[in-house]
Amino acid sequence: MDDISTSTLFIVLGVLLFISAYFSGSETGMMSVNPYRLKHLANQNNKGAIRVSKLLKRPDRLIGLILIGNNLVNIAASAIATIIGLRLYGDLGIAIATIILTLVILIFAEVTPKTLAALHPERIAFPSSALLSPLLKLFYPLVWLINWITNGLLALMGISPEKHQGNSLSAEELRTVVHEAGALIPEQHQNMLVGVLDLENATVEDIMTPRNEIIGIDINDEWKDIERQLANFQYSRILLYRDNIDDAIGFAHPRELMRLLLKDQLTKASLLRSTSEIYFIPEGTPLNVQLLKFQHAKDRIGLVVDEYGDIQGLVTLADILEEVVGEFTTDIAEDSNDDIVAQPDGTFLIDGSINLRDLNREMKMTLPTDGPKTLNGLILEYLEEIPQGRLSIKLAGYPFEIVDVQDNMIKSVRLLVSPKKAVLKKPAR
Known part of the structure; x- marks a missing residue:
């Protein structure tokens, strides 16, 4: 190294930091790609998506390759920074080089590229895969050796990369995905998709x-x-x-x-x-x-x-x-009978026999449905007796007034609630 000028060492150090940033960004980009969009693009014969899909089939090998490259580059950069520090400041230069190099690597080779890759994973992952694919073949023996050791350690903990289940979603997770889709899925379609998922509940x-x-x-x-x-x-x-x-x-x-x-x-x-x-x-x-x-x-x-x-x-x-x-519905009988009727004073008159699921859906409420199936049944369970006349109660935070009781059943109930909390999806006829 004595024959290499300090300016040349700075250039080499800059190149190594750039390569380190490449490996850091590639790692984050590869792991941040939306797996469902990736499958869609791969089905559309997008070459970048196909390359990334192949690499992600064995994430242990991909991570092994990236970490090998990143660590080799960072160690080389550390050695060169130490030499530059010794030339410029003597023994004190080692400490100075360590501090400065740590800050430079964190800012330019770790945080910045990883943040960029997290925000734009496809822009980073697809081009990077063109270089990572041949690198994996070139360094495959070393990657295989490291993976063999690490997979052995994982096997002791009962984990197998070969049995990786991918990105399967539970019904609750899929429901969250649908709700979070926002404008990508029209509200009516969201309700239908959630409705299908709710059938099992x-x-x-x-x-x-x-x-x-x-x-x-x-x-x-x-x-x-x-x-x-x-x-x-x-x-x-x-x-x-x-x-x-x-x-x-x-x-x-x-x-x-x-x-x-x-x-x-x-x-x-x-x-x-x-x-x-x-x-x-x-x-x-x-x-x-x-x-x-x-x-x-x-x-x-x-x-x-x-x-x-x-x-x-x-x-x-x-x-x-x-x-x-x-x-x-096309039934005349159903069209002529409304279970929920909006009143001029802003309250709602509700038939006591209405199904709680229908009431929750129409009024956007959250009354419990794991017990009685009707509003009459829910109120009777709460009161533990049949009311003899008008009575005001609060169920699940919603104020109700019992209006009519006949034949041991609550025939009608008034919902005393602000339209901000309960609004009919369609006006009562």
Whole structure:
């Protein structure tokens, strides 16, 4: 080194610091690349993305290569800085060189390039991969040796790089990704995606029509009464039963009834023959499971039964789809009955039988849904008795006033809350 001028040593030191910055930035850039965008670009035959994907398949080898290069360069830079310090300041120059070099490396070879790479990972990672790929082949024996030693140490701790699971996401993590997408995904699409994820968190009991609200036709009634009911029926499936819901016979399709009517063959006997077999659903079935079961059974409606076989309610394919895409209905009966009515004074009059999930969705509230399924049930559980008249209570931080109680049920409730906390998604009709 004595024959090399000090100015030349400064140039070499600057080159080494630049190379150190390259390795530092490459490491951060490679590890900061969005894995899903990377896969998308690789599928689009982006050469840089393909190179980075290959390197990231074995991150232990990539990190080993980068750290080998970075440490060799930093050690060489330290040796040269020591020589420069000795030439300029003698023995004191060693301490001066150490302090100055540490600051220079931190600022120019570590913090700055890594910050830049973290902010723009693709701009750093894609070009860097063009040099890292041949370097990995060149230094492969040394990288393999170091990885063999380090992987052996990791194996003692029960960790295997070969079994690296990549960047899989749980349902909760994916839900966070959807919410954080912001303007990249329209709000309506976000709600649909979250709705699909939420299917596994809800059961058929959460969305079913309770048995006391199931509308059907008692086949034991007089034929004239049955004909009148058929003429006014407003649903796509007609449930037939004997005397009570527990003795259900089956579902009749209006299209089949129309065919029989056109042939003048519609009688009680033909009505019974036209019914389809009832599809029973065990209570507690998750909605995502039931959706697949409907698809497999080629059916779209079923009766929910408890462990004793008693009918608890009715669920349709449309009920499950509404959990994903939001409410839609073509039933006149449903259109003419609003469970939530906005009042002139800013309060809301709510039907006590409303499903809590529907109430939370419509009013953007957070009432608990892990217990009772209706607002009436939630209030009765809280009070532990049936109220005898008007009563004001607070549930989950929301003030309610019980307005009407009939037949041991809370028929209507007033929500006394500011529109800032609860706003209808669509105006009440």
